[in-house]
Amino acid sequence: MIGQATAAVQIGAELARQGNALPGQASGRTGSRVSTSDDKSDIRQRLERAMAAVADQRDTAAFAELFDFFAPRLKAYFLRQGEDHGQAEELSQEAMLTVWRRAETFDASQASVSTWVFTVARNKRIDALRKSSRPQPDMDDPAFAPEGPESAEAILARAEEEDMVQAAIKKLPPEQLDVVRKAYFEFKAHSAIAEETTLPLGTIKSRLRLALVRLRKELDEELI
Template sequence: MAQNDEEVDRVDDPAVLKQAMVRVAQAQDREAFQLLFSYFAPRVKAVLLKAGSQESQAEDLMQDVMMTVWRKAKLYAPERGSVNAWVFTVARNARIDLLRRASSRPYDDVYEIELESDVASGEDNMFETERAERVSEALAELPEDQRQIIELGFIEDMSQSEIAKKLDLPLGTVKSRMRLAYGKMKSKLEAVR
């Protein structure tokens, strides 16, 4: 499976991903796995980070997930779902397994564990209110096209490719507008960190 430019461009195509998975399952095809790895590794890591994993933990889990994909590709059943669904199920299960292992660690003395209060202090509330106001002000100062992309990305939790599809814009335009918006907002929000 030669990885030419056309194939790389079509890697979002479910048929290309399915074909690569079948080649890994049947022949342990390294080029097909490289295609799967380059497509899924950053996405799996991003999902793990979004789910609350620390950077190093997400990196380790992503590596484990991709090794599981390599070793267990024969278990993928196309009739039961897409390659995307299968890989992200492997990732979800790996994270659940890690959390289960971590939760079964015994504590030396549970009475010595200091828990943070669930009730926010007045100072925390004040800082949170100030932060929200500054973010709103910074958003309001953006041009409409940039603000719309930031809102879709962060409020509606859409990926850049989903935003491009929804707004009928080239992906490069979405990325460029997002980068410009970040630059404009950065200076306004430096003090709120």
């Protein structure tokens, strides 16, 4: 069931599941792996420079560049999450303001700009979902907690891993890309914010399992 080391198969669930997909581990090195800085895409370097300019110089032109790239994509993300146009517009605005305010917490050695911005956007939506039902409004939601410490190897391999993931996704044919995007962005654990209800945990877990299984199955069938 576990796919061979095809770059594309390593994305998504497979990537996350297979310890040996971690670059930097001797046994996991294969010819298919994409190396680091040399082929880091232009766009990624541009985004990193813009983030640095926002963090260090409060550069509004650099912020505008980030906005032009991310705001329309974040709106698309929120729409896929089931928000209406108005709410998706508001959430993308708020997410971009958070990008401005929290720029200096971005660490290029820990995540790509896109991964960091995704986390900001994801948290915005969770925040909006829970605002109304929080027992203690000032409580820090676990969504905002950083992930825990990893092994030293995993941390060292982080930048490489991000490059590898990006390269693998770029290579996906449109149909598979669509499958992966659906699994990551269109999972419905809640209805729209306006009528938020939470499903039983068991149901959410079953649906997540199903999304992962479907993801793997489709990728395997198409690619092996």
